[in-house]
Amino acid sequence: MGAAMAKQSAQLQMPEDQELPEEEAGRDAEIVEIADGADWNVVERAFLTRRSIRKFKKKQVPEHLVHRMLEVGRFAPSQGNCQPYKFVVIREPELLAGMEEYCVSECRRLSGAIDYTAYPEGSLKRIATKSAARLFNSLDPNMMHPIPLTATRAIAAGRFMVFHRAPTVIVILMDNHGIGVPAIDIGIVGTNIIMAAHSYGLGTCWIGFSKLLNRSPQWRERLGVTERFEVSEAICLGYPVGKPAESEIERATHEIAWFENGEKKILG
Amino acid sequence: MLKRLLFADFPVLDDPQACRFYPVEIDLERCDGCKLCTMVCPAATLELAGEKGAKKVRLIADGYGCISCNNCYAICKQQAIKARRHYKMTGFYNTEGLGKFSPPRKSFKAEPFCEA
Numbered sequence: 599m600g601a602a603m604a605k606q607s608a609q610l611q612m613p614e615d616q617e618l619p620e621e622e623a624g625r626d627a628e629i630v631e632i633a634d635g636a637d638w639n640v641v642e643r644a645f646l647t648r649r650s651i652r653k654f655k656k657k658q659v660p661e662h663l664v665h666r667m668l669e670v671g672r673f674a675p676s677q678g679n680c681q682p683y684k685f686v687v688i689r690e691p692e693l694l695a696g697m698e699e700y701c702v703s704e705c706r707r708l709s710g711a712i713d714y715t716a717y718p719e720g721s722l723k724r725i726a727t728k729s730a731a732r733l734f735n736s737l738d739p740n741m742m743h744p745i746p747l748t749a750t751r752a753i754a755a756g757r758f759m760v761f762h763r764a765p766t767v768i769v770i771l772m773d774n775h776g777i778g779v780p781a782i783d784i785g786i787v788g789t790n791i792i793m794a795a796h797s798y799g800l801g802t803c804w805i806g807f808s809k810l811l812n813r814s815p816q817w818r819e820r821l822g823v824t825e826r827f828e829v830s831e832a833i834c835l836g837y838p839v840g841k842p843a844e845s846e847i848e849r850a851t852h853e854i855a856w857f858e859n860g861e862k863k864i865l866g
Numbered sequence: 867m868l869k870r871l872l873f874a875d876f877p878v879l880d881d882p883q884a885c886r887f888y889p890v891e892i893d894l895e896r897c898d899g900c901k902l903c904t905m906v907c908p909a910a911t912l913e914l915a916g917e918k919g920a921k922k923v924r925l926i927a928d929g930y931g932c933i934s935c936n937n938c939y940a941i942c943k944q945q946a947i948k949a950r951r952h953y954k955m956t957g958f959y960n961t962e963g964l965g966k967f968s969p970p971r972k973s974f975k976a977e978p979f980c981e982a
Protein backbone atom coordinates (compact mmCIF):
# COMPACT_ATOMS: atom_id res chain seq x y z
CA MET A 599 0.00 0.00 0.00
CA GLY A 600 2.71 2.46 1.11
CA ALA A 601 4.87 1.63 -1.91
CA ALA A 602 1.94 2.01 -4.25
CA MET A 603 1.10 5.40 -2.77
CA ALA A 604 4.72 6.57 -3.11
CA LYS A 605 4.80 5.45 -6.71
CA GLN A 606 1.56 7.24 -7.40
CA SER A 607 2.63 10.53 -5.84
CA ALA A 608 5.80 10.40 -7.92
CA GLN A 609 3.63 10.10 -11.02
CA LEU A 610 1.32 12.92 -9.99
CA GLN A 611 4.06 15.50 -9.27
CA MET A 612 2.40 18.86 -9.63
CA PRO A 613 4.01 21.18 -12.15
CA GLU A 614 5.14 24.33 -10.35
CA ASP A 615 2.50 26.63 -11.81
CA GLN A 616 -0.34 24.41 -10.66
CA GLU A 617 -0.18 25.84 -7.13
CA LEU A 618 -0.30 29.53 -6.22
CA PRO A 619 2.56 30.64 -3.96
CA GLU A 620 1.62 30.61 -0.27
CA GLU A 621 1.46 34.39 0.08
CA GLU A 622 -1.21 34.48 -2.65
CA ALA A 623 -3.42 31.91 -0.94
CA GLY A 624 -6.11 34.54 -0.39
CA ARG A 625 -6.61 34.75 -4.15
CA ASP A 626 -7.11 31.04 -4.51
CA ALA A 627 -10.45 29.23 -4.62
CA GLU A 628 -11.19 27.25 -1.51
CA ILE A 629 -11.63 23.54 -1.89
CA VAL A 630 -15.09 22.62 -0.67
CA GLU A 631 -15.23 19.12 0.77
CA ILE A 632 -18.44 17.22 0.08
CA ALA A 633 -18.95 14.17 2.27
CA ASP A 634 -19.75 10.83 0.74
CA GLY A 635 -23.52 10.42 0.94
CA ALA A 636 -24.19 14.14 1.51
CA ASP A 637 -27.65 15.37 0.56
CA TRP A 638 -28.08 16.50 -3.02
CA ASN A 639 -27.41 20.21 -3.41
CA VAL A 640 -29.83 22.56 -5.18
CA VAL A 641 -28.28 22.11 -8.58
CA GLU A 642 -28.16 18.33 -8.37
CA ARG A 643 -31.70 18.17 -7.08
CA ALA A 644 -32.85 20.33 -9.96
CA PHE A 645 -31.31 17.95 -12.48
CA LEU A 646 -32.69 14.89 -10.71
CA THR A 647 -36.27 16.17 -10.59
CA ARG A 648 -36.50 17.51 -14.14
CA ARG A 649 -38.91 15.49 -16.24
CA SER A 650 -40.12 15.98 -19.77
CA ILE A 651 -43.55 17.58 -19.55
CA ARG A 652 -46.18 16.83 -22.16
CA LYS A 653 -49.30 18.17 -20.49
CA PHE A 654 -49.57 21.92 -19.98
CA LYS A 655 -51.96 24.35 -18.35
CA LYS A 656 -53.52 26.99 -20.61
CA LYS A 657 -51.84 29.85 -18.74
CA GLN A 658 -49.22 31.53 -20.88
CA VAL A 659 -45.64 31.81 -19.62
CA PRO A 660 -44.76 35.44 -18.76
CA GLU A 661 -42.63 37.00 -21.46
CA HIS A 662 -39.89 38.06 -19.04
CA LEU A 663 -39.33 34.46 -17.99
CA VAL A 664 -38.79 33.38 -21.58
CA HIS A 665 -36.21 36.14 -21.99
CA ARG A 666 -34.62 35.17 -18.72
CA MET A 667 -34.11 31.52 -19.67
CA LEU A 668 -32.75 32.54 -23.08
CA GLU A 669 -30.24 34.72 -21.24
CA VAL A 670 -29.08 31.68 -19.29
CA GLY A 671 -28.77 29.91 -22.64
CA ARG A 672 -26.53 32.66 -23.98
CA PHE A 673 -23.82 31.69 -21.53
CA ALA A 674 -23.71 28.04 -22.46
CA PRO A 675 -20.38 26.52 -23.51
CA SER A 676 -19.93 25.88 -27.24
CA GLN A 677 -17.14 24.62 -29.42
CA GLY A 678 -14.66 27.46 -30.00
CA ASN A 679 -17.30 29.69 -28.39
CA CYS A 680 -18.98 29.74 -31.81
CA GLN A 681 -22.58 29.70 -30.45
CA PRO A 682 -24.07 28.20 -33.60
CA TYR A 683 -27.71 28.95 -32.87
CA LYS A 684 -30.66 31.31 -33.24
CA PHE A 685 -34.02 31.06 -31.55
CA VAL A 686 -37.59 31.37 -32.75
CA VAL A 687 -40.12 31.94 -29.98
CA ILE A 688 -43.65 31.04 -30.97
CA ARG A 689 -46.61 32.04 -28.83
CA GLU A 690 -49.10 32.57 -31.65
CA PRO A 691 -51.82 29.89 -31.29
CA GLU A 692 -52.55 29.83 -35.04
CA LEU A 693 -48.89 29.35 -35.86
CA LEU A 694 -48.52 26.60 -33.26
CA ALA A 695 -51.60 24.86 -34.59
CA GLY A 696 -50.23 25.11 -38.13
CA MET A 697 -46.88 23.62 -37.10
CA GLU A 698 -48.63 20.79 -35.31
CA GLU A 699 -50.82 20.09 -38.30
CA TYR A 700 -47.89 20.08 -40.71
CA CYS A 701 -45.77 17.73 -38.56
CA VAL A 702 -48.71 15.39 -38.02
CA SER A 703 -49.32 15.25 -41.77
CA GLU A 704 -45.63 14.41 -42.31
CA CYS A 705 -45.89 11.61 -39.75
CA ARG A 706 -48.93 10.28 -41.56
CA ARG A 707 -47.05 10.35 -44.84
CA LEU A 708 -44.05 8.60 -43.36
CA SER A 709 -46.23 6.04 -41.61
CA GLY A 710 -48.14 5.38 -44.81
CA ALA A 711 -44.90 4.67 -46.63
CA ILE A 712 -43.12 2.49 -44.10
CA ASP A 713 -45.46 1.28 -41.35
CA TYR A 714 -45.57 -2.40 -42.21
CA THR A 715 -47.24 -3.21 -38.88
CA ALA A 716 -50.50 -1.98 -40.42
CA TYR A 717 -50.62 -5.01 -42.74
CA PRO A 718 -50.77 -8.75 -42.05
CA GLU A 719 -47.69 -10.95 -42.36
CA GLY A 720 -47.19 -12.19 -45.91
CA SER A 721 -49.37 -9.56 -47.59
CA LEU A 722 -47.97 -7.66 -50.55
CA LYS A 723 -48.43 -4.33 -48.79
CA ARG A 724 -46.46 -5.58 -45.82
CA ILE A 725 -43.60 -6.69 -48.03
CA ALA A 726 -43.59 -3.38 -49.92
CA THR A 727 -43.69 -1.18 -46.81
CA LYS A 728 -41.17 -3.35 -45.00
CA SER A 729 -38.70 -3.04 -47.87
CA ALA A 730 -39.16 0.72 -47.78
CA ALA A 731 -38.61 0.68 -44.01
CA ARG A 732 -35.43 -1.34 -44.47
CA LEU A 733 -34.09 1.22 -46.90
CA PHE A 734 -34.94 4.06 -44.50
CA ASN A 735 -33.35 2.12 -41.64
CA SER A 736 -30.14 1.76 -43.59
CA LEU A 737 -30.07 5.40 -44.67
CA ASP A 738 -30.73 6.85 -41.25
CA PRO A 739 -30.66 4.14 -38.59
CA ASN A 740 -30.74 6.52 -35.62
CA MET A 741 -33.90 8.29 -36.70
CA MET A 742 -35.48 4.96 -37.62
CA HIS A 743 -35.05 3.41 -34.19
CA PRO A 744 -38.22 1.57 -33.07
CA ILE A 745 -39.01 4.20 -30.43
CA PRO A 746 -39.33 7.21 -32.74
CA LEU A 747 -41.07 4.96 -35.26
CA THR A 748 -43.61 3.91 -32.67
CA ALA A 749 -44.10 7.57 -31.77
CA THR A 750 -44.49 8.48 -35.46
CA ARG A 751 -47.18 5.85 -35.76
CA ALA A 752 -48.92 7.13 -32.62
CA ILE A 753 -48.81 10.70 -33.95
CA ALA A 754 -50.23 9.54 -37.29
CA ALA A 755 -53.03 7.75 -35.44
CA GLY A 756 -53.78 10.84 -33.33
CA ARG A 757 -52.69 9.16 -30.07
CA PHE A 758 -49.66 11.37 -29.48
CA MET A 759 -48.83 14.97 -30.24
CA VAL A 760 -45.82 16.73 -31.64
CA PHE A 761 -45.82 20.00 -29.66
CA HIS A 762 -48.09 18.78 -26.85
CA ARG A 763 -50.29 21.92 -27.05
CA ALA A 764 -47.67 23.95 -25.21
CA PRO A 765 -48.48 27.68 -25.03
CA THR A 766 -44.89 28.59 -25.94
CA VAL A 767 -42.48 26.77 -28.23
CA ILE A 768 -38.84 27.77 -28.60
CA VAL A 769 -37.44 26.49 -31.88
CA ILE A 770 -33.65 26.21 -31.93
CA LEU A 771 -32.09 26.86 -35.30
CA MET A 772 -28.65 25.36 -35.80
CA ASP A 773 -25.98 27.03 -37.90
CA ASN A 774 -24.50 24.26 -40.00
CA HIS A 775 -21.34 26.33 -40.46
CA GLY A 776 -20.47 26.04 -36.78
CA ILE A 777 -17.36 24.43 -35.32
CA GLY A 778 -16.90 20.71 -34.81
CA VAL A 779 -20.27 19.11 -34.09
CA PRO A 780 -22.83 21.95 -33.81
CA ALA A 781 -25.56 19.54 -32.71
CA ILE A 782 -23.73 19.10 -29.41
CA ASP A 783 -23.81 22.85 -28.82
CA ILE A 784 -27.57 22.75 -29.46
CA GLY A 785 -27.95 20.10 -26.77
CA ILE A 786 -25.99 22.17 -24.29
CA VAL A 787 -27.73 25.50 -24.93
CA GLY A 788 -31.07 23.70 -24.72
CA THR A 789 -30.12 22.15 -21.42
CA ASN A 790 -29.24 25.58 -20.03
CA ILE A 791 -32.63 26.91 -21.12
CA ILE A 792 -34.52 23.90 -19.82
CA MET A 793 -32.84 23.91 -16.43
CA ALA A 794 -33.51 27.62 -16.03
CA ALA A 795 -37.16 26.99 -16.92
CA HIS A 796 -37.31 24.12 -14.44
CA SER A 797 -36.02 26.42 -11.71
CA TYR A 798 -39.03 28.73 -12.31
CA GLY A 799 -41.42 25.81 -11.92
CA LEU A 800 -42.04 25.61 -15.66
CA GLY A 801 -42.25 22.37 -17.60
CA THR A 802 -40.37 21.67 -20.81
CA CYS A 803 -40.00 18.95 -23.38
CA TRP A 804 -37.45 18.60 -26.16
CA ILE A 805 -39.16 18.09 -29.50
CA GLY A 806 -36.98 16.24 -31.98
CA PHE A 807 -40.00 15.88 -34.26
CA SER A 808 -39.75 19.63 -34.92
CA LYS A 809 -37.08 18.72 -37.49
CA LEU A 810 -39.92 17.72 -39.80
CA LEU A 811 -40.46 21.45 -40.40
CA ASN A 812 -37.23 21.52 -42.42
CA ARG A 813 -38.99 19.54 -45.13
CA SER A 814 -41.31 22.39 -45.92
CA PRO A 815 -39.97 25.43 -47.82
CA GLN A 816 -43.06 27.33 -46.64
CA TRP A 817 -42.38 26.64 -42.99
CA ARG A 818 -38.68 27.36 -43.38
CA GLU A 819 -39.59 30.71 -44.83
CA ARG A 820 -42.22 31.51 -42.21
CA LEU A 821 -39.86 30.73 -39.37
CA GLY A 822 -36.94 32.49 -41.04
CA VAL A 823 -34.75 29.44 -41.50
CA THR A 824 -32.16 30.68 -43.97
CA GLU A 825 -30.03 28.40 -46.11
CA ARG A 826 -27.21 27.63 -43.70
CA PHE A 827 -29.54 27.05 -40.78
CA GLU A 828 -31.85 24.19 -39.97
CA VAL A 829 -34.49 23.49 -37.35
CA SER A 830 -32.48 21.36 -34.97
CA GLU A 831 -34.77 20.95 -31.98
CA ALA A 832 -37.63 22.70 -30.29
CA ILE A 833 -38.44 23.13 -26.62
CA CYS A 834 -42.07 23.06 -25.49
CA LEU A 835 -42.70 25.35 -22.58
CA GLY A 836 -45.54 25.88 -20.15
CA TYR A 837 -46.90 25.28 -16.69
CA PRO A 838 -47.12 21.54 -16.00
CA VAL A 839 -50.31 19.73 -15.05
CA GLY A 840 -49.91 17.85 -11.78
CA LYS A 841 -46.66 17.76 -9.84
CA PRO A 842 -44.38 15.79 -12.11
CA ALA A 843 -41.13 17.13 -10.72
CA GLU A 844 -41.21 16.21 -7.08
CA SER A 845 -39.69 12.79 -6.85
CA GLU A 846 -36.48 11.24 -8.01
CA ILE A 847 -37.05 8.24 -10.22
CA GLU A 848 -35.21 5.07 -11.19
CA ARG A 849 -33.19 4.73 -14.35
CA ALA A 850 -30.66 2.28 -15.74
CA THR A 851 -27.12 2.46 -14.43
CA HIS A 852 -24.33 2.81 -16.95
CA GLU A 853 -21.13 0.93 -17.33
CA ILE A 854 -18.16 2.84 -15.91
CA ALA A 855 -14.61 1.75 -16.63
CA TRP A 856 -12.38 3.00 -13.79
CA PHE A 857 -8.58 3.06 -14.02
CA GLU A 858 -6.67 3.63 -10.81
CA ASN A 859 -3.75 2.14 -8.86
CA GLY A 860 -2.70 0.05 -11.80
CA GLU A 861 -6.11 -1.60 -11.87
CA LYS A 862 -9.09 -1.45 -14.19
CA LYS A 863 -12.52 -2.02 -12.73
CA ILE A 864 -15.84 -2.16 -14.51
CA LEU A 865 -18.38 -0.52 -12.24
CA GLY A 866 -22.11 -0.03 -12.58
CA MET B 867 -24.71 2.12 -45.89
CA LEU B 868 -24.83 -0.71 -48.44
CA LYS B 869 -23.54 -3.06 -45.74
CA ARG B 870 -26.35 -1.92 -43.47
CA LEU B 871 -28.89 -2.33 -46.24
CA LEU B 872 -27.80 -5.88 -46.95
CA PHE B 873 -26.72 -7.28 -43.62
CA ALA B 874 -27.99 -5.24 -40.67
CA ASP B 875 -30.63 -6.88 -38.50
CA PHE B 876 -33.33 -4.30 -37.83
CA PRO B 877 -35.83 -5.63 -35.30
CA VAL B 878 -39.38 -6.16 -36.52
CA LEU B 879 -41.59 -3.56 -34.85
CA ASP B 880 -44.58 -5.74 -34.05
CA ASP B 881 -42.53 -8.71 -32.89
CA PRO B 882 -42.47 -8.57 -29.07
CA GLN B 883 -39.38 -10.80 -29.05
CA ALA B 884 -37.49 -8.34 -31.23
CA CYS B 885 -38.74 -5.13 -29.58
CA ARG B 886 -39.04 -5.92 -25.93
CA PHE B 887 -40.99 -3.22 -24.11
CA TYR B 888 -41.42 -4.25 -20.51
CA PRO B 889 -44.76 -3.46 -18.89
CA VAL B 890 -44.69 -1.13 -15.89
CA GLU B 891 -45.45 -2.62 -12.50
CA ILE B 892 -48.79 -1.49 -11.11
CA ASP B 893 -49.88 -1.80 -7.48
CA LEU B 894 -53.67 -1.77 -7.69
CA GLU B 895 -54.02 -1.53 -3.90
CA ARG B 896 -52.23 1.80 -3.94
CA CYS B 897 -53.67 3.26 -7.15
CA ASP B 898 -56.50 5.71 -6.45
CA GLY B 899 -57.40 6.26 -10.09
CA CYS B 900 -56.32 9.91 -10.22
CA LYS B 901 -55.53 9.55 -13.94
CA LEU B 902 -52.38 11.68 -13.84
CA CYS B 903 -50.08 8.93 -15.11
CA THR B 904 -52.30 8.28 -18.12
CA MET B 905 -52.07 11.98 -18.96
CA VAL B 906 -48.29 12.15 -18.90
CA CYS B 907 -47.29 8.81 -20.40
CA PRO B 908 -45.40 9.57 -23.62
CA ALA B 909 -46.14 6.11 -24.99
CA ALA B 910 -49.88 6.33 -24.33
CA THR B 911 -49.83 2.83 -22.86
CA LEU B 912 -51.89 3.57 -19.75
CA GLU B 913 -55.64 3.93 -19.24
CA LEU B 914 -58.20 3.89 -16.44
CA ALA B 915 -60.65 1.03 -16.16
CA GLY B 916 -63.21 -0.34 -13.73
CA GLU B 917 -66.38 0.68 -11.98
CA LYS B 918 -67.23 4.36 -11.80
CA GLY B 919 -65.72 5.76 -8.63
CA ALA B 920 -63.32 2.83 -8.25
CA LYS B 921 -61.30 3.17 -11.43
CA LYS B 922 -57.73 1.98 -11.49
CA VAL B 923 -54.92 2.29 -13.95
CA ARG B 924 -54.08 -0.54 -16.35
CA LEU B 925 -52.07 -1.14 -19.50
CA ILE B 926 -54.02 -0.66 -22.70
CA ALA B 927 -54.75 -3.85 -24.64
CA ASP B 928 -51.85 -3.21 -27.00
CA GLY B 929 -49.72 -2.19 -24.02
CA TYR B 930 -46.68 -1.80 -26.18
CA GLY B 931 -44.08 0.89 -26.47
CA CYS B 932 -43.22 1.86 -22.87
CA ILE B 933 -39.94 3.80 -23.00
CA SER B 934 -39.15 3.16 -19.32
CA CYS B 935 -39.02 6.89 -18.60
CA ASN B 936 -40.77 6.67 -15.21
CA ASN B 937 -42.79 9.79 -15.93
CA CYS B 938 -45.71 7.84 -14.46
CA TYR B 939 -43.81 7.13 -11.26
CA ALA B 940 -42.70 10.75 -10.97
CA ILE B 941 -46.25 12.09 -11.02
CA CYS B 942 -47.96 9.34 -8.99
CA LYS B 943 -48.61 10.45 -5.43
CA GLN B 944 -49.39 6.88 -4.40
CA GLN B 945 -46.18 5.28 -5.65
CA ALA B 946 -48.44 2.79 -7.36
CA ILE B 947 -46.67 2.53 -10.69
CA LYS B 948 -43.09 2.02 -11.71
CA ALA B 949 -40.88 0.98 -14.63
CA ARG B 950 -38.24 -1.41 -13.39
CA ARG B 951 -36.10 -2.06 -16.43
CA HIS B 952 -35.07 -0.56 -19.72
CA TYR B 953 -36.63 -1.62 -23.01
CA LYS B 954 -34.46 -3.87 -25.10
CA MET B 955 -34.21 -4.39 -28.85
CA THR B 956 -32.44 -7.10 -30.76
CA GLY B 957 -30.00 -6.71 -33.64
CA PHE B 958 -28.84 -3.25 -34.70
CA TYR B 959 -30.57 -1.52 -31.79
CA ASN B 960 -29.41 -3.86 -29.07
CA THR B 961 -28.07 -1.75 -26.21
CA GLU B 962 -24.73 -2.12 -24.55
CA GLY B 963 -23.57 -0.72 -21.26
CA LEU B 964 -26.99 -0.32 -19.64
CA GLY B 965 -27.40 -1.93 -16.24
CA LYS B 966 -30.12 -2.42 -13.67
CA PHE B 967 -32.51 0.33 -12.63
CA SER B 968 -31.54 2.34 -9.61
CA PRO B 969 -32.66 5.60 -8.00
CA PRO B 970 -30.05 8.37 -7.82
CA ARG B 971 -27.27 7.18 -5.51
CA LYS B 972 -25.78 9.75 -3.17
CA SER B 973 -23.13 7.36 -2.06
CA PHE B 974 -21.45 5.12 -4.55
CA LYS B 975 -20.58 1.66 -3.33
CA ALA B 976 -18.27 0.16 -5.92
CA GLU B 977 -20.49 -2.46 -7.48
CA PRO B 978 -19.32 -4.45 -10.47
CA PHE B 979 -21.32 -3.60 -13.57
CA CYS B 980 -23.82 -6.14 -14.66
CA GLU B 981 -25.85 -5.86 -17.84
CA ALA B 982 -29.59 -5.82 -17.19
Ligand SMILES: Cc1cc2nc3c(=O)[nH]c(=O)nc-3n(C[C@H](O)[C@H](O)[C@H](O)COP(=O)(O)O)c2cc1C
Pocket residue numbers: 648649650651652760803804805806807808831908933935937
Ligand atom coordinates in the same frame (compact mmCIF):
# COMPACT_ATOMS: atom_id res chain seq x y z
C1 LIG C 1 -32.97 15.73 -28.30
C2 LIG C 1 -34.26 15.22 -27.71
C3 LIG C 1 -35.39 15.15 -28.52
C4 LIG C 1 -36.61 14.71 -27.98
N1 LIG C 1 -37.73 14.72 -28.77
C5 LIG C 1 -38.93 14.42 -28.22
C6 LIG C 1 -40.12 14.54 -29.00
O1 LIG C 1 -40.10 14.85 -30.19
N2 LIG C 1 -41.31 14.30 -28.40
C7 LIG C 1 -41.37 13.96 -27.07
O2 LIG C 1 -42.49 13.78 -26.58
N3 LIG C 1 -40.27 13.82 -26.31
C8 LIG C 1 -39.04 14.05 -26.85
N4 LIG C 1 -37.91 13.96 -26.06
C9 LIG C 1 -38.02 13.64 -24.63
C10 LIG C 1 -37.50 12.25 -24.27
O3 LIG C 1 -38.46 11.29 -24.64
C11 LIG C 1 -37.24 12.21 -22.76
O4 LIG C 1 -36.21 13.10 -22.46
C12 LIG C 1 -36.86 10.84 -22.24
O5 LIG C 1 -37.93 9.95 -22.40
C13 LIG C 1 -36.46 10.90 -20.76
O6 LIG C 1 -37.52 11.39 -19.97
P1 LIG C 1 -37.34 12.69 -19.07
O7 LIG C 1 -36.91 13.81 -19.97
O8 LIG C 1 -38.68 12.91 -18.46
O9 LIG C 1 -36.28 12.40 -18.04
C14 LIG C 1 -36.67 14.33 -26.61
C15 LIG C 1 -35.51 14.37 -25.83
C16 LIG C 1 -34.32 14.82 -26.36
C17 LIG C 1 -33.11 14.89 -25.48
Ligand code: SF4
Pocket residue numbers: 896897898899900901902903904922923938941942943944945946947
Ligand atom coordinates in the same frame (compact mmCIF):
# COMPACT_ATOMS: atom_id res chain seq x y z
S1 SF4 D 1 -50.93 8.34 -11.01
FE1 SF4 D 1 -50.82 6.64 -9.54
S2 SF4 D 1 -52.72 6.76 -8.39
FE2 SF4 D 1 -53.01 8.05 -10.21
S3 SF4 D 1 -53.97 6.64 -11.71
FE3 SF4 D 1 -51.76 6.54 -12.05
S4 SF4 D 1 -51.04 4.80 -10.79
FE4 SF4 D 1 -53.11 5.35 -10.09
Ligand code: SF4
Pocket residue numbers: 890906907908909910911912931932933934935936937938939948949
Ligand atom coordinates in the same frame (compact mmCIF):
# COMPACT_ATOMS: atom_id res chain seq x y z
S1 SF4 E 1 -42.43 4.45 -17.84
FE1 SF4 E 1 -42.95 6.16 -19.21
S2 SF4 E 1 -43.64 5.18 -21.09
FE2 SF4 E 1 -43.67 3.61 -19.52
S3 SF4 E 1 -45.75 3.61 -18.74
FE3 SF4 E 1 -44.57 5.00 -17.42
S4 SF4 E 1 -44.85 7.00 -18.32
FE4 SF4 E 1 -45.49 5.50 -19.87
